[in-house]
Amino acid sequence: MQTPASMVMGIVFAPLGLVLVFTAAITPQWREGQAHLAVSGPGSILRSGLRPHGLGVRPGALEALLLIRSDGLWESCLQMAPPELKHCWPVSGAYQKDPRVRLAQGLTLTSLFLCGTGIVLACIGVRCWKDLPLRGVAAAGGLLMVLASLLSLTALSVYSYNISRLGLQDHTYNKQSQLSLRPAGAMYFAWLGSCLQMLGGVALMFSLKRTKCPTCPACPELPACPAGTCPENNKASMHIYEVSC
Structure with a gap:
C-alpha cells in the first residue's frame, strides 16, 4: 500500500507534539523571574528572616545575590547565585490552590490523554501492513488530536495571560525583591508541541476523503481498469493494487 501523504504527516507530527507537550508539562519552567537581593545591611532578606526554602546563606558572606525563581505546573524551583544553590519542591500554598493553575493542570492532562488515544487510533487506521487503510478510524x-491541541492551547493561554498574578499572595519575598515573572522555556516547547498536534490532526482528518481511482477510456463505467482490457494501463495486477480505493 502507498500511504497517503496526509496520513504520513499525521503520524509524524502528532507524536512529536505529544513529546514536546509532555516534556513541558513535567518541567518547572513555565514562568521565571530574576532579582538582585541585598544580603547584608538594613532591610536585607537575611535580617528580615525570609530565608528561601532549603537554601542557607551565611550573613556577612555576600553583599548581594541573584535570586532566580521558576514555577511549573507541578514543581517550583529556587536558585541563588553566588553560590550556585538550587532547590525544587512540589507546588504548594496559594500557587497550588490557584484555580487558574488547577485549570491548566487539568487541561494539560486531558490533552495528553486525548492525543495519546488519537495516536493509537491513527496507527490502527493507517494500517501500513494492509492494502487499504481504515480512513474513518x-x-x-x-x-x-485537534481537540487535544485546543485544550493545551487553552491551558497555555490561561497561564500566560495570568502569569504575573498566579499565587503571588503567598510569595513572601516578592515585595522586597520586586521579582518580575515572565514566560520561560517550557511554555515555548508547549506552544510548539500544540501546533504540531494541530497540524497532525488536521492532516489525518483530510485523509478521510477517498482518492479518485483512474478510469479506463475503454470502459468508463468501471472505477478501475480490469487487467488486460485497457491499453494505457496494461501493467498486470500490481497496478491494480496501486489504484485500488
Whole structure:
C-alpha cells in the first residue's frame, strides 16, 4: 500500500507534539523571574528572616545575590547565585490552590490523554501492513488530536495571560525583591508541541476523503481498469493494487 501523504504527516507530527507537550508539562519552567537581593545591611532578606526554602546563606558572606525563581505546573524551583544553590519542591500554598493553575493542570492532562488515544487510533487506521487503510478510524484519531491541541492551547493561554498574578499572595519575598515573572522555556516547547498536534490532526482528518481511482477510456463505467482490457494501463495486477480505493 502507498500511504497517503496526509496520513504520513499525521503520524509524524502528532507524536512529536505529544513529546514536546509532555516534556513541558513535567518541567518547572513555565514562568521565571530574576532579582538582585541585598544580603547584608538594613532591610536585607537575611535580617528580615525570609530565608528561601532549603537554601542557607551565611550573613556577612555576600553583599548581594541573584535570586532566580521558576514555577511549573507541578514543581517550583529556587536558585541563588553566588553560590550556585538550587532547590525544587512540589507546588504548594496559594500557587497550588490557584484555580487558574488547577485549570491548566487539568487541561494539560486531558490533552495528553486525548492525543495519546488519537495516536493509537491513527496507527490502527493507517494500517501500513494492509492494502487499504481504515480512513474513518484514522480521521477519528485526527479529531482527537485537534481537540487535544485546543485544550493545551487553552491551558497555555490561561497561564500566560495570568502569569504575573498566579499565587503571588503567598510569595513572601516578592515585595522586597520586586521579582518580575515572565514566560520561560517550557511554555515555548508547549506552544510548539500544540501546533504540531494541530497540524497532525488536521492532516489525518483530510485523509478521510477517498482518492479518485483512474478510469479506463475503454470502459468508463468501471472505477478501475480490469487487467488486460485497457491499453494505457496494461501493467498486470500490481497496478491494480496501486489504484485500488
